[in-house]
Amino acid sequence: MEKVMVTFDEGSKEDVVAALGLVESEETLKDSEGLFITNQNFEGVELKNFGGVLMGSKVFINNDSIELVKFFSSHLE
């Protein structure tokens, strides 16, 4: 199966966040339903720390390698 990997640089982060339907509210990002988005620790994700979202997941991550570790750990079957 073909896999698509989308990466973005710091300069395009705000455009990517907007394209994902997220808006900034008091620093923390909210989705189109007005709910705060959280990382795997159920902590709010701020625009300045936004790291993306991974395939097979709807949980957003911060720009922090430990959040990738948590993702891979939780998906280790």
Place this chain on the structure above:
Amino acid sequence: MVGFSEILSKVPGISFNIGTKVTNIHITNSGVLVNGKDQGSIARQAILDNINSGKDDDSYPCDILHEDLLGDYKSLEEIINKEKDLLKILKKVLPENRFEMILMARRVHFAIEKNEGSQKIIALVSKLDGDFPRDGKKVLNLFSADYFNSTIFPLIESFKEHDPDSYVEKSNDLFESILRFFPIAIFVNNNTSVGKISEELRKRLGLKKIPFIKIHAIGLDNISKVETALLDLKDIRFSIEDNRFTTSRGIAAQMVKIKFNYN
């Protein structure tokens, strides 16, 4: 779920080979690179307009990642692909936060193995130490000394074979005791003095029923420090096995095993 590449292939102005295994799309401030080829600002907007396409209630159809995380992502993906069976053994017996510490330490060790550059390695070690200040570096040392393969995995398998009902608890205890006492290994690095090696040796020699001590050193300077520290260890209760080898990166290395003669 509709594949993201399938959606993108129908977007006017974007051309890429749909037959490739992985399509890399990199969005910059002014354009977009698709598999390294600049597709311009119109394609950039088309991709942004479609980035939510194919998403269902449960998940996104592709990875969307800050470029800073790409190296870590690829390394972790490779580690998981190559070492999945062994990692699953650890995940089964250890609490989640301990497993995450091990996976993070393995990521750091992987960067060292692949010689990812001193700045990247220093940043990763600092990250490991910051997130797991008590034990992170110890686990990295366990990887450097190949302790998981030589000691921890065989012991977990042995526990499982001989006492399947309590092997998880025993394995957990083993890991915690290795980290707590760190009794059988001394790792010598550039910051370790001869005095420190002697001090660590004396501490371990005072422990009851410890079967052996292993001293690991990489690099001629560190090996020389171990040799000096061992000069003080002339006691008939011990036998010293001095193993010299060359690492995969061509650096001189030493593993000294000090065995206790209890008879």
